[in-house]
Amino acid sequence: MTLHERAPIELLPFVVIDNICVWLTCVHQALLPFAISSPAFFAPAISTALRHGRGMLEPLPDDTEPIELDGYLGDFLVPAHHDRLFEAVPRNVYLVLPPRNDNCSVVLASSRQVTLPQFQAMLLPVPLHQVAHAQIRFPDLASLPMPLACRCLTVESMAAGWALPAALHSLKLTEFEANHDTILAIVALFPETLRELTIELIGDGDDRVLTCLHDHLPPLLTVFKVVQNEGMFFPNNVGDNSSAALANALAKLLHLTTFRHDFLRFDGVVHVLNGLAAAQGAGRARPLCVVDLRARSPQFLPAPPVFSSAVHDLRLAHLGLSEWTSSLDEMPSDIASRLLDFMLHLPRPTQSLQIDFRTWPVAVMLNTRVVQHFASQTLRSLSFVGPFRSDRRLSWFSAFTSVDKHFPALKSLTIEGCLFAGSIATCSNLGSLPPTLRILDLSCNSLTTADAAALWPCLPAGLSDLRLASNDLTTIPTPLPPSLRVLQVPCNENLGGSVALWIDALPPTLRHLDVRGCNLPEGAGRVLHAVGSRAGVRRLSGALRLQVKAIGNGFEWPLEL
Template sequence: MDHAAGSAIANQVSKQLRRPLPQRSPIERLPYDLLSSICHWILRAGQSGLASRDTLLRFAVASASFFEPAVHVALRDRNPSVDPFIFLDWFEWKYSGSNLHSPGQYVILPHHSSAQPQHVHLALAPRNHRRLEFDPGTDEELSWWWTTVAIPLEQIMHAHISLSDTRTPWLISPHCRYLTISDGVDDDKPWPVCPSSVQALTLTNVRESMNNVVASFHEALRELSLGLASIDDDDALSDLYNHLPATLVVLKVLNHDCSYPPDLGNHSCFPLSQALARLMHLTVFHHELLFCPTHVVYVVDGLARAVAAGKSASMRSLELTVEAELDDSPSYIWPARQKRDFLIDNLSLNLDMYYGPGLVLDDYTSFLVGFIRAFPAPRRSIKLDAPIWPEKAVVQVVQQLSSTTLQSLHLTAQYRHICEVPKFGESLVSKCFRLSSLGRLDVQCPALTSLTITGCLPSQVIATDRGLAAPWALPSSLRVLDLSCNALTSDDLAVLWPLLPTELRSLYLIGNRITSLPESFPPSLCSLSVAGNRDLLGAARWIGALPLTLRSLHVGTCPLDDDAAQRLIALRRKIGTWRSTGEMKLKV
């Protein structure tokens, strides 16, 4: 090579070296840990199941900087709604473009040997129009349709085993942390081995004996969710409670359309109480198969005795569903021992019992108040569901459970009891309550941010409520007010509207009897839902009064005319678009 040619090559290389590197956006230059946090947020923000994983994996292919942290987060996603691994034959894998599997699912290809596959394929977004040309000599694991990432099985942190699917082998990583076993339990059939690495075990549609279930427990287990579909006798539950690992942090006993003997819980309630008393790390407890208020007393007593024995962690969540017959229940539900030493952050009670002809309302009210007295006041949220809420009961219950730290209050009753009457009258306080009977929420619950009342308020109950005069007020901290599935009218709204806090963000009035809305709204309102008000008229007027802060408006099944539609279009244009995406800020 002569000197001139060498100089030319050197100059060309020098120019290439001086060429600026591709510019990276600020988000691409973020540290790995921060990008991982963003990926976790994408996975959990406003979506569920594979939809959230789909969004995350589309984010992964947007930049080389995002790919590794996004895939890393996807591999450790513990979403229980994700289906088991999908087994495909070669023809389906390579040539079939129909029924494409969703991004985020794990695909397993058939192997020529009988050995368990060591890799699974994480499906990314499918290709469009078969962008790969057919070549008989290409790798047999290359699909025309799917873009995938080969993942070693040992890196998969979750597994979902369907016992009803006998065609596919069970694949569980030796390092699996989250294991779901679905579709029944039968002692006569094989049962997957639960690795000692599993921290969260979810069992759905459990039937027959639970010997296999108990055999899956080990000392590293931290979360157990047991969905019962059938149980023969109460002793099986007693045996289950006696073998619960002491390391449990989360325990859920769920009703999956369970068939059960009539005495379920009568004998197992004591072993349950004993188990709760020794679970010193338990912070979440849900139980949907309690059939007597006395069973609830055993539950609360067990949790309280754990605190007395030295448990320091408070209960983050306590959810109980109780099916009861008033005739078989004591007239007064005695409080559990040491209940005041038992702290709850979030309390949810669902009382499922008969209400109808022959029920003595005074007995029902006494029963309801006594039942709730068994619980200490939660620190963050209360969710109470009962057939009806008599005013006398509401007054006592709110006084019992309200606190200065309470952030959310949710009362639900059966809507049929308020839709049967044309409007509120004094005689109805035995079946429903006035808003003022909640008391001075601004004083009792100054930190309240969310208030939900559904199935409780008949027509004219707010319009005729003299107790709403000053100084009664909703807390200024209130951001979400949900009065859906009541029978409120425009007259009720006329009285309610001046009481709305100026900083209210979300207002839900779904399924009422509203014919018109006031022509003013809280200035910071972001979400408004009036869907299901089939007689809502005068939409054009109140649409023009909506604030520019509004981002979500639901008007489904409302009789909006062409004028209202034009005003909605004008409002969306006035509110504008997002600069980053060009999409309208207001969604209707």
């Protein structure tokens, strides 16, 4: 192909094409066809796959039966030692490209099966020392070489008895199960230069394992995450010793920017914040970007919580707090008082705050003092997720009557499970929402049409995303904000009345509409189809500009006319 025959995109600089490839890495089925579609794209795409890919490193199949492609595309494969088709001692791994014909065009066959010779023709040899990202199942390590230059490694079901690459930058351990007898051997494998460590715990759990892990963290960590696997039980003895060990470790991690821990008691949260504040006082190089904490057992909170004075000045961009399922059937008043005091001592994030306490009294979460405590001129995102039950004693939305004054830069506001029927309609001093707001999510409350009607005058003209799923709406007030692009109202089971009025009033900017499970009548299907057709189609793909989700109503969808 000569230069003048190339498409304009092929003439872009290498660095620009490389950035496009990075954007495509989230879906190998997108990146790899892009790689073989033009000689100009091949080198940057393969370079990106080596630097940013998360391909599984696993043995090459040697079956005589047809091979399913979907399980291999984008993976790095290694020949088994007995495979005579390749070198006896592997020096290369093989990147699995999409199948292609003699013209190097991607084969879009209906069958995703190929024979072994066809599969081998799809393999691109890559020197093992160039593999920077790899994912390995621990049982495969008996037959696969460890890429010694690997910088980002994911290991499933890790155990002791093997060495990690010396240049390792990021380590993720999934389905990780250790006991007190083996944890010391495993933490000894961590390189001193490791910068990112993520551990997904499984099993019954033990506070001694967490204590040992916290006592042996590499000193240069910038990212540290301890994540709950779905099958993991919360250790009954968690926090007995591990919280203090974690606080001591955090005080020494002077490069930490991202921290998540799913195994804390509420008194452990106090220890964590004290440790992070101590590191800041000791000269941490950068402010914290993300702190996500998951806790349980509020009855262990001391009264009052013993926060250090430095916690008040802790600099962090995002703070997330959520709760394990509580062991308390009801929240005693003295514990509720401790929780309120706990909330009023938390540090104020500069960009994002997410509170998810589904067993807490809403009067604690949406207390006016709590909202005022987190007031910020820079906060962009605010989320409160509550217990999803009605309580008519208080109108908690009144805590947000001055949201535009407390959070003037807010772009996203979420309040779920906290608002009962009439909580907005009966609010005497509703106030207004900040003009910067772009996303408003009031899903999973008990809001009525009267609440929506009272809320509508407060909606800023620039609102682009409105979510009102799982409420008690019977219609959608009009007019809608003129810049709205997303409207989600699924599971409002009584939304079938006056359908044509609000559907016809949808703004021309709308691109996504979700009305699933709303019991809309049969005629609403034709109205939705007409509105979608009126929005037009996308020039390149030919798809409708307005995407509608409408199953679970009185008509089949998509509508066949």
